[in-house]
Amino acid sequence: MSVKEFPLPDLGEGLTESEIVAWKVSVGDRVELNQIIAEVETAKALVEVPSPFEGTVRALHAEPGQTLDVGAPLVSFEVEDGADDGVDDSVGDDLEPADAAVDAVEQARVLEPVVVGARAEDAADAPSEIVGQGAVSAVATPTKEERHEVLVGRGPKEQSGQRPHRRPRSGRLSAPIVRERAGGDQGASSGAGETRLAASGVRRRTAEAMVRSAAVPQVTEFLTVDVTRGIRLLDRLAAEPEFRGRRVTVLTLAAKALCIALAATPDANARWDDATDEIVTPPGVNLGIAVATDRGLVVPNIRDADGMRMPDLADAIRSLVETARAGRSTPAELTGGTVTITNVGVFGVDAGTPLLNPGETAILALGAVNRRPWEHKNAVRLRHVMTLSLTFDHRVIDGEQGSRLLRDIARILADPASALAVA
Known part of the structure; x- marks a missing residue:
């Protein structure tokens, strides 16, 4: 028998660490090749890690709630000498992180998202609380030769003289992570019954991103608009053959309005490059939809939405909603957005001051659609009214540009035919 050590693999997207959420195996368990052995959380997603070996678990090198650096020991396996475990023993124990795990992680999953974006009137049946179960990463069993290349890696590491070490965070070694702080426990100054929750990878990175965002000189403008004609258009479209069976909501209309309006104010789809002090304009609109999860905020985006x-x-x-519901949003789908839209209206909120998604210049928030007394054709009538909130980076666009973009979006929602004037 020989011992094989499996280090925490590089999970992609430049991530350097992951938090152990749960072990799917215990010491002494017999595991098969590609069997899920752990659930880890990166800054972007919850990931199921498959075993690169067939053998017996000899040691688990971390506890739930502990954060490990990429390359740090994760699991040690005991495998039979000469067994077809996909490993060339001549390579030795010091191996590159297993690429098979990386392949599996390309299917990284986001669990339990709440999709922020649906027609307020449809909130009862909107996918506002989408609970996923976390799809198991399917990895085909390769040949022995392929397993050597794919599971083991490209060869021995450069001998650095030392291995990467575990990097525990304060308060992250307790299991479960939520701990009740009784009076006198570690000098707690508050009363009994206090609980503390260690911030997960997603929530912690979200907090870091929001701190960076707050450092940007951003401005929020508001505009309340009568969207009765827009609501009527949605009702008419629902009966059209081309839209039959499709879910067309205020979010859909607002997303289209935003894409159209950006054509007249393209700088709102650009970004400020801090390294070069340049304004970088992408070739298209990658429209982000804000998604809240119990671990923090994520923003998957629709490529080339314009x-x-x-x-x-x-x-x-x-599709974005269904993907999130099934837990299939990948790290790649959570990066590269150019502008974001969020719908706080599904929670009954009229308006807000959303913070920019780092690296973007604008974010549009949709408030709740309510029937309110509103002046229409020289009379006060009940109309469908909503408030739009637009936050923008004042380094990239100024007040005139931000106001024009918000006005154009509002005009399309109030009178969809007006899209011809700005398209």
Whole structure:
């Protein structure tokens, strides 16, 4: 028998650490090749890590709630000498992080998202609380030769003289992570019954991102608009053959309006490059939809949303929702956004001051759609009214540009035919 050590693999997207959420195996368990052995959380997603070996678990090198650096020992396995475990013994124990795990992690999953974006009137049946179970990463069993290349890696590490060490964080070694602080426990000055929750990878990185965002000179403007005609359009579209069976909501209409309005104010889709003090304009609109999870905020995006017809955009939004519901949002889908839209209206909120997603110049928040007394054709009538909130980076666009973008979005929602004037 020989011992094989499996280090925490590089989970992609430049991430350097992960938190152990749960072990799927125990010391002494017999595991198969590609069997899920652990659930770890990166800054972007919850990931299931498969075993690169067939053998017996000899040691688990971390506890739930502990954060490990990439390359730190994760699991030690005891394998039979000469057994077909996919490992060339001549390579030795010092191996690169297993690429098979990396392949599996490409299917990194985000669990239990709450999709922030649906028509307020449809909040009862909107996917506002989407609970996923975390899809198991499917990895095909390769040949022995392929397993050597894929599971083991490219060869021995450069001998550095020492291995990376575990990097525990304060308060992260307790299991469960939520701990009741009784009076006198570690000098707690508050009363009994206090609980503390160690921030998870997603929530911690979200907090860091929001701190960075707050350092940006950003401005929020508000505009309340009568969207009765927009609501009527949605009702008419629902009966059209091309839209039949598609979920077309205020979010869909607002997303289309934002994409159209950006054509007249393209700098709102650009970003400020801190390293070069340049304004970088991408070739298209990657429209982010803010998604809240119990671990923090994530923003998956729809690539090239500006080139989509409204039926296609409706399908893309629905697909984004279904992907999140099934826990299939990958780290790649959570990066590269250029502008974001969030719907706080599904929670009954009229308006807010959303913080920018770092690296973006604008974020549009949709408030609740309510029937309110509103002046219409020289009379006060009950109309569908909502408030739009637009936060923008004042380094990239100024007040005139931000106001124009918000006005154009509002005009399209109030009178969809006006899209012809700004398209």
